[in-house]
Amino acid sequence: MQEVVHHELLREFTTRVLVACGVPDADAELSSRVLLASDLRGIESHGVARLHLYVDWLAKGKINPRAQIKVLRETGSTALVDGDNGLGLVVGPKANLMAMEKAVACGSGWVSVRNSNHYGIAGYYPLQALQRDIIGWSMTNASAQVTPIGGAESMLGTNPIAIAFPGQKEPPIVIDMSTAVVAYGKIEIAHRKKTSLGPGWATDEEGRPTVDPQKMMFGGALLPLGSTLEQGGHKGTCLAVMVDMLTAVLSGANWGPFVQPFANRNIPTEKQVGKGIGHFFGALQIEGFMDAGQFKNEVDAWIRTMRKTKPAAGSDKVRIPGDPEREAEDKRTTEGIPLLPPVVANLEKVAEKTGVPFPSPSVSES
Amino acid sequence: MQEVVHHELLREFTTRVLVACGVPDADAELSSRVLLASDLRGIESHGVARLHLYVDWLAKGKINPRAQIKVLRETGSTALVDGDNGLGLVVGPKANLMAMEKAVACGSGWVSVRNSNHYGIAGYYPLQALQRDIIGWSMTNASAQVTPIGGAESMLGTNPIAIAFPGQKEPPIVIDMSTAVVAYGKIEIAHRKKTSLGPGWATDEEGRPTVDPQKMMFGGALLPLGSTLEQGGHKGTCLAVMVDMLTAVLSGANWGPFVQPFANRNIPTEKQVGKGIGHFFGALQIEGFMDAGQFKNEVDAWIRTMRKTKPAAGSDKVRIPGDPEREAEDKRTTEGIPLLPPVVANLEKVAEKTGVPFPSPSVSES
Numbered sequence: 223m224q225e226v227v228h229h230e231l232l233r234e235f236t237t238r239v240l241v242a243c244g245v246p247d248a249d250a251e252l253s254s255r256v257l258l259a260s261d262l263r264g265i266e267s268h269g270v271a272r273l274h275l276y277v278d279w280l281a282k283g284k285i286n287p288r289a290q291i292k293v294l295r296e297t298g299s300t301a302l303v304d305g306d307n308g309l310g311l312v313v314g315p316k317a318n319l320m321a322m323e324k325a326v327a328c329g330s331g332w333v334s335v336r337n338s339n340h341y342g343i344a345g346y347y348p349l350q351a352l353q354r355d356i357i358g359w360s361m362t363n364a365s366a367q368v369t370p371i372g373g374a375e376s377m378l379g380t381n382p383i384a385i386a387f388p389g390q391k392e393p394p395i396v397i398d399m400s401t402a403v404v405a406y407g408k409i410e411i412a413h414r415k416k417t418s419l420g421p422g423w424a425t426d427e428e429g430r431p432t433v434d435p436q437k438m439m440f441g442g443a444l445l446p447l448g449s450t451l452e453q454g455g456h457k458g459t460c461l462a463v464m465v466d467m468l469t470a471v472l473s474g475a476n477w478g479p480f481v482q483p484f485a486n487r488n489i490p491t492e493k494q495v496g497k498g499i500g501h502f503f504g505a506l507q508i509e510g511f512m513d514a515g516q517f518k519n520e521v522d523a524w525i526r527t528m529r530k531t532k533p534a535a536g537s538d539k540v541r542i543p544g545d546p547e548r549e550a551e552d553k554r555t556t557e558g559i560p561l562l563p564p565v566v567a568n569l570e571k572v573a574e575k576t577g578v579p580f581p582s583p584s585v586s587e588s
Numbered sequence: 589m590q591e592v593v594h595h596e597l598l599r600e601f602t603t604r605v606l607v608a609c610g611v612p613d614a615d616a617e618l619s620s621r622v623l624l625a626s627d628l629r630g631i632e633s634h635g636v637a638r639l640h641l642y643v644d645w646l647a648k649g650k651i652n653p654r655a656q657i658k659v660l661r662e663t664g665s666t667a668l669v670d671g672d673n674g675l676g677l678v679v680g681p682k683a684n685l686m687a688m689e690k691a692v693a694c695g696s697g698w699v700s701v702r703n704s705n706h707y708g709i710a711g712y713y714p715l716q717a718l719q720r721d722i723i724g725w726s727m728t729n730a731s732a733q734v735t736p737i738g739g740a741e742s743m744l745g746t747n748p749i750a751i752a753f754p755g756q757k758e759p760p761i762v763i764d765m766s767t768a769v770v771a772y773g774k775i776e777i778a779h780r781k782k783t784s785l786g787p788g789w790a791t792d793e794e795g796r797p798t799v800d801p802q803k804m805m806f807g808g809a810l811l812p813l814g815s816t817l818e819q820g821g822h823k824g825t826c827l828a829v830m831v832d833m834l835t836a837v838l839s840g841a842n843w844g845p846f847v848q849p850f851a852n853r854n855i856p857t858e859k860q861v862g863k864g865i866g867h868f869f870g871a872l873q874i875e876g877f878m879d880a881g882q883f884k885n886e887v888d889a890w891i892r893t894m895r896k897t898k899p900a901a902g903s904d905k906v907r908i909p910g911d912p913e914r915e916a917e918d919k920r921t922t923e924g925i926p927l928l929p930p931v932v933a934n935l936e937k938v939a940e941k942t943g944v945p946f947p948s949p950s951v952s953e954s
Binding site: 296297298299301302328329330332334357370371372385395397399400401402403420421422428429430447452453454456457458459461463464466467471472473474477479495506507508510511512517520523524532533534536539540541543 | 661700723740770791826901
């Protein structure tokens with residue numbers, strides 16, 4: 223049975239749960255805004271479905287609930303930040319704000335972050351920048367699930383890249399993409415449903431292409447965007463490398479195979495080459511290049527031109543980056559967030575553990 | 589018959605040809621360095637093979653040989669530059685230098701350029717930054733050859749992204765990738781050899797996948813990295829969009845389908861939405877984040893770790909981004925640049941037209 227809960231109720235629940243775990247009020251509110259942004263935008267894997275993992279890590283003392291982020295080095299337009307092993311959901315927004323403040327002061331701001339944890343959806347951060355007429359970027363590394371092309375071993379995370387551009391009358395262009403063909407969640411779904419994987423998604427333990435979810439899950443790996451050398455898989459590898467460099471090597475975080483897993487599906491690595499996981503935030507003030515109004519009008523013209531692209535046979539239209547998530551947000555804001563049964567079960571366990579009552583669903587759908 | 593010419597001779601020839609076309613000495617030298625970097629690194633499509641096109645455009649007055657680039661707007665870390673319709677090979681390096689100077693002054697520099705022309709290989713620019721302990725980025729847009737996923741029409745260029753990271757004892761990581769599955773050159777080669785295209789490279793005029801080079805060439809389009817929606821082709825589309833936004837919408841250059849073709853294989857578009865084509869250069873000073881020596885040591889450790897990745901069945905090893913181009917450069921620096929017969933024929937025509945003698949080949953191979 224699927225339950226549907228209003229996003230404000232879920233956000234309040236999430237905030238209270240985090241406060242019960244020792245997170246200060248303001249940081250708990252910030253974190254729940256980031257998590258709910260994910261559920262609203264239809265990226266369910268990164269939203270409240272993960273709350274039990276955060277609670278678990280806080281309970282075990284693996285994440286510092288009262289982290290004080292520190293600027294370790296700084297120039298007019300750049301900074302290195304230590305996240306004090308805090309929630310990525312708190313460290314991320316604070317570092318992103320720093321990048322945006324630098325952009326206001328001197329045209330752009332770039333902040334590399336170490337000693338953090340998972341920060342929710344990459345797309346949350348550029349969405350904040352949009353409101354200030356800033357082009358925002360965000361990237362994070364993550365535990366290794368992807369093999370470089372030519373390899374048969376998970377060495378890189380799904381390392382997402384997000385960037386957004388504001389329109390005037392048109393909605394913004396919002397790019398939020400992992401650099402792997404698909405997320406691990408899609409392998410799990412195929413496994414649960416006993417269906418095949420799509421072509422080019424994954425390899426088995428010898429690095430051979432496989433459509434068998436079991437073969438990927440036991441010793442195999444996800445493939446980088448492009449899937450094979452012939453189809454440009456080395457380019458997807460390059461993107462994952464770029465993200466690992468900017469988020470982790472440049473910040474002093476763990477990189478490549480040394481990033482600690484978030485969920486318990488991978489064996490934690492013993493070796494540490496840095497601190498925590500790494501993020502990278504960028505902010506470009508549009509007024510540093512041209513009048514923001516002029517830019518946004520041009521973005522509108524660009525979007526309208528692209529929407530007129532002749533559709534391919536079997537396709538109704540070309541979609542603009544950010545369209546699917548915005549459509550989900552419109553629907554979910556009014557209709558509520560649908561929660562799958564295992565998610566509800568996990569949240570009820572969280573409620574029991576923390577003493578925060580789980581909100582009654584507005585709708586139950588069988 | 590293939591000819592092999594020493595790169596210094598080819599560079600001198602190129603410089604003299606451009607001077608004969610009215611380009612000032614220093615700018616001609618700069619341009620030939622950019623073009624030869626391409627031939628040395630084995631990216632033959634972007635090197636002297638294009639010299640006749642530049643000469644043609646200069647002769648027809650389509651490119652300004654004595655361009656004076658202008659800064660139209662500026663902040664501490666950003667600038668908007670007008671390339672005065674100059675050679676991209678001149679405008680690009682000058683704008684890139686501006687980005688690097690800003691990085692030295694305030695941590696980072698970001699320059700968006702309009703009213704330029706083709707700037708050679710994207711990878712040339714971050715290579716310049718490496719020498720200064722700067723992480724350099726470069727992007728350019730180009731005439732439309734790629735359809736967005738779901739479409740059946742060329743709306744975006746192959747819009748490349750380049751970025752590089754210096755090692756200490758290890759060679760640098762150099763990323764230089766178009767955001768399409770393959771370049772148009774690969775379609776032309778298949779057409780000439782009467783072979784099939786690889787899977788996922790292109791569509792026919794109805795947007796259906798095709799492996800027939802003719803069907804792509806007459807009304808079809810290249811596909812973005814990822815090839816299909818199922819394999820993440822929307823992500824490749826996102827990357828091409830990001831490049832078009834930063835290089836052209838942010839600079840006031842032509843974008844999307846309105847970029848004028850460089851070679852004459854496409855029909856020029858009547859409509860102009862901006863000036864020329866657009867570039868985007870970025871520079872991040874490593875010392876703004878951590879000691880450059882420490883960073884480079886960590887890059888070394890990263891590279892050595894990745895080289896130990898278990899190879900896939902049928903693969904000898906995992907390659908680091910930049911490996912193939914560096915191997916080509918080592919070989920070609922000592923052995924000379926091999927030139928295909930049609931390239932030699934074009935260069936001989938250029939020699940005749942400009943009165944600059946074409947250098948005798950050091951080796952002729954049949």
